[in-house]
Structure formats: C-alpha cells, structure tokens
Amino acid sequence: MTRTAALIVAAGRGLRAGGGEPKQWRDLAGQSVLARSIAAFADHPAIDAIVLVLHADDLHRWTDPGIRVVTGGDTRQASVLAGLAQVEADRVLIHDAARPLVSVAVIDRVIAALDTAPGAAPALPVNDALWRGDDHVTGVADRTGLWRAQTPQGFLTAAIRAAHLAHPAPATDDVAVARAAGLDVAIVAGDDDNLKITTAGDFTRAERLLAAQGKDHTMDVRLGNGYDVHRFGPGDHVMLCGVAVPHPRGLNGHSDADVGMHAITDAVYGALAQGDIGVHFPPSDPQWKGAESRIFLRHAVDLATQMGFRIANVDCTLVCEHPKVGPHQAAMRAALSDIMGVAADRISVKATTSERLGFTGREEGIAALATATLVAS
Secondary structure, eight states: OOOEEEEEEEOOOOOTTOTTSOGGGSEETTEEHHHHHHHHHHTOTTOOEEEEEEOGGGGGGOOOTTSEEEEOOSSHHHHHHHHHTTOOSSEEEEEETTOTTOOHHHHHHHHHHTTTOSEEEEEEEOOSOEEEESSSEEEEEOOTTOEEEOSOEEEEHHHHHHHHHHOOSOOSSHHHHHHHTTOOEEEEEOOTTOOOOOSHHHHHHHHHHHHHHTOSOTTOEEEEEEEEEEEEESOSEEEETTEEEEOSSEEOOSSOOOHHHHHHHHHHHHHHTOOOHHHHSOTTOGGGTTOOTHHHHHHHHHHHHHTTEEEEEEEEEEEOSSSOOGGGHHHHHHHHHHHHTOOGGGEEEEEEOOTTOHHHHTTSEEEEEEEEEEEEO
C-alpha cells in the first residue's frame, strides 16, 4: 500500500511579519501558525506520517510524540534534505509552515496528481499585468504561462531525495530542485486562501479568512476524561493532587503514584487527543521511577498551550474509604493551581466512598476520575 508523508519546514527565522519571534510561532486566531499548518495534514485521512523540521533553538517547543522532529540546516534546502532523510513513506508533500490555511482540496489534488507524475504542486495563474521598473514603469512582461507557486509540493520520495542530494546550490523551492533533476512536475489548481504569511498584513488577512471560514476557534471547546488506580503498599503517606496526606500506607507506582494528578493529566491529554501519560512518559523508562507527578501534569498543560488551548476548568473525584480528603481539599486545589497556572476557583477536588464495595471499599487502593475542559485560547 502506498504511504504518504507530510514534511513541514519550520526552521526559518523570518521576522519581517513582526511580533518579535519567527512567524511560525506567532499566534493566529488562537493557535500558532505552525500548529495550524500541522493540523491541516494531521487531520487529513491520506497522510500517514508527519516530519517536522525545526531550528535547533526551537526543538523544545514541539513535543507531540506522534510527529518526528528533526533539526534544520542553514538554508531551506538543507532543512528539506534533513527532513527527507527521516521520511519513510513512498510519497512526500513538502509544505512551508508559513502557509497555515492550506485546504483539504489542495492536498487532495496534489496527492491525486502523484498517481501519474513523479511531482505535483499547486499554483495560481498570473492574471494581473506585469511591469518592469523601479519607481517608474520601464516595460511590460508577458504573463502567458506564468504561475504563482504554492505548497505543498508533492513528490515520489526517492526521486526528490536524490534530486536534493544532487543539487549543488540553493533553490527557490522544491519544484526547482526537481526540474533541475529532470523530474516532471504536474501543476494542480491552487487556492487564493493558501497564502504565505510574510508581513504583518498577512496575519490580518489570514484572521479574516479564518473568521469567514468559521475556523477562528472562538468556540472550539474540548472535553477530556481520565481515570487512574493505585494500590496501597508500604509507606506513611499518600500523594493526592500534589499534597502529601498522612496515612499508615503509601500508594505503589512507578512515579510518586499521585492517583488524582494522574487522572487529571490523562484528562488534559484526552481533550487534546494526545494519548495518556504512558505515551509521553513510558513506565518502562527508568528515568521516571519515583518522579513527581507534577512533571507529567505540567507537560500536559504546556502541550495544551502549544496547541492553542487553555484549561477552563478541572474536576477530580477521589474514590477511597481512607484517608479523609476533606481537610486537605483547599491545599490540593492550591497545589494544582500552582502547577497548572489555572485559578483555584476553576479547580474542583472532591471525594466519595464506594460504600465498602469493590477494591476501594476493601481499602486495597484508591481510584480517581477527572474531567478537563479546554477552550481555544
């Protein structure tokens, strides 16, 4: 079966758009430009994998384990080649992170064209008159057969990798590299909305387009739930929602076994559709043995921020006969508030018993359930 990967190039330092940081990291109607570009491919059913090329200084800013991140080079061409080295699919769509509004239809057209050509790219015909000159018009140019190039530019992976390896000098884009290697590149219809963000005005236009498309995420609300269980073992206290509660027994676990915090962490990951703690912090990895659960929760919160969301509220229920949670509720809410950066009045911690039924009723362990609500920031 033919597999298709997306290679998203985001290693540039472009600051012409303002904002004091590279444009791919700037906010665009509640999400970073890069997050929107990635989402366009992550949500597409024909894309099997994503490779993301980042500047060395930005590697820590994207932590989604489902995306392979590689370090870019000094030029765009070097960055693309670094990314291509990690692509394992038969076909690859190379996309500029600065084009966050690429549509499903454009991606579909590029993929379809690769069934009959080794390369394909979207473009728009040049319809305006073309002039030569500086401050004054010195001549005109024929626009016949001229196109405005866009991305993603798709290729058979082996062919474009070989073309890049053989190309001796910087190129305007991947189509130029492909053409220099003698590859045929089909032109498919582009989209006026698939703009490349370059200046501050482009952000304004992109925000207008998102609002018109109903994709400004002002009403994007996510709900996640988490559930965790830990059995009792030796000890003189249990960690519950960031608080050490005195108890004749402790809780067994690979980390500090904070069952409440684990449930909340999984609820946040769930709302983001990013798996659970085990995906991000495998229990088989010895570095997490005895780790404080605040590390896991903080990671989930940072990931939410990175993906353009803020935590609106959290509700956690601890299920146990003992210890009694009531006297510690305020401290637990305060601890969670400090870790998550969420106001304490948006955090609920409560407890219930199981009426002496089941493992919690027999006081063999503690269970926790949590719900987290996330909204686009």
